[in-house]
Amino acid sequence: MPDNSSIRQYYLNRLDDTQDGQKPGPKVPLGIGRLIADCFAMLFRKLPIVLVLSFWPSLLGVLLSGSLVGIRYTIGFEDVASGTASGPILLSALVDILVYAVVTALLVRPVHDVKFNRPVRISRDLVPALKSVFPISLLILAQTLMVMLGGLLALFIPGSVLFGIIGFVFIGLFLIAVIWAYAAWxxxxxxxxxxxxxxxxxxxSVALTKGYRWxxxxxIAPVWICSALVVLATAALTGLVESIAGLSAxxxxxAVADAIGTSLVGIIVSILYIRLREIKEGIGVDRVAEVFD
Structure with missing residues (x-):
């Protein structure tokens, strides 16, 4: 088996080839239903491992956000206080980005292990995953800022130049562009x-997803919806839980619900990546998994 450095160089060469458009992959079906089914099957089949990896980042994120904007607001008990400055709210949003980055980074390798029927080794995966958190967080922040800038333009132009139905069409096109961009990234x-x-x-990501954005x-849409429903349903129950077992419970x-919801998104991202590598580059999950050895 080649050493780890040669495998990584191979992947970097494939990255350049894909970006330059020299090796387009065959247009084969993505397999939408199978990917969604694999995501939920993996969550339920490996729920203890998923929670071990995702619960602590989610709990720390809830506590940190609670210290910024109030714990009762964070878990859905009440609206943010009217006097709360915008700074803590923005910092709380950054905490959410960081939690997503940590959870997703921690899940990528275990998802590959499960797909390849290999034992999950958390101790092996922990440090490399955490090293990826910084670039992932910054790239997600860059995505968010680009979308926010586009949103400001989408609201400004219809209000100042266009009117009526034309303005609504413009905003609708912007929303479609946001969805398309999220798929690309x-x-x-x-x-x-x-x-x-x-x-x-x-x-x-743009190179791998080309031709498969929609x-x-x-x-992703059904997984995102289920993820949001898990968190919202739990938020509706937290009041009852507090009355019985207290605020800490x-x-x-x-935090458990947030961990499950975030993990769903992290799992589907990893499964999509594996599938796109298979389609675009003819690399099966076994070849992708070699980089972890």
């Missing part, structure tokens, strides 16, 4: 962790 975290793509993760939306319950 969707597998960035997995590319950063697996290939060590670093800040090239966005361009790598099928990717069809895969409600916080833990919310």
């Amino acid at each position: 969707s597998v960035m975290p997995a590319a950063v962790v697996v290939e060590g793509a670093g800040f090239q993760g966005l361009s790598r 099928p990717i939306v069809a895969v 409600a916080v833990v319950l919310f």
Whole structure:
């Protein structure tokens, strides 16, 4: 078996080839239903491992956000206080980005192990995953800022230049563009962790998802909806839990729900990445998994 450095160089060469458009992959079906089914099957089949990896980042995120904007607001008990400055709210949003980056980075390698029927080794995966958190977080922040800038333009132009139905059409087109862009960037975290793509993760994701953006939306949308429903349903129950077992129990319950919801998204990102590598580059999950040895 080749050493780890040669495998990584191989992946970097494939990255350049894919970006230059020299080796386009065959147009084969993505397999929307199978990918969604694999995501939920993996969550339930490996729920203890998923919670071991995702609960503590989620709990720390809830506590940190609670210290910024109030714990009762964070877990859905009440609206943010009217006098709360915008700074803590923005910092709380950054905490959410960091939690997503940590959880997704921690799940990428275990998802590959499960797909390849290999034992999950958390101790082996922990440090490399955490090293990927910084570039993933910055790239997600860059995505968010680009979307926010586009949103400001979408609101400004119809209000100042266009009117009526034309303005609504413009905003609708912007929303479609946001969804398309998210699909284009969707597998960035997995590319950063697996290939060590670093800040090239966005361009790598764009290359891998080319030609499959709308099928990717069809895969991710149901998972995102289920993820949000898990968190919202739990938030509705936290009041009852607090009345029975106290605020601490409600916080833990919310953190568990947040961990499951975030893990769903992290799992589907990893599964999509594996599938796109198979389609675009003819690399099976066994070849992708070699980089972890």
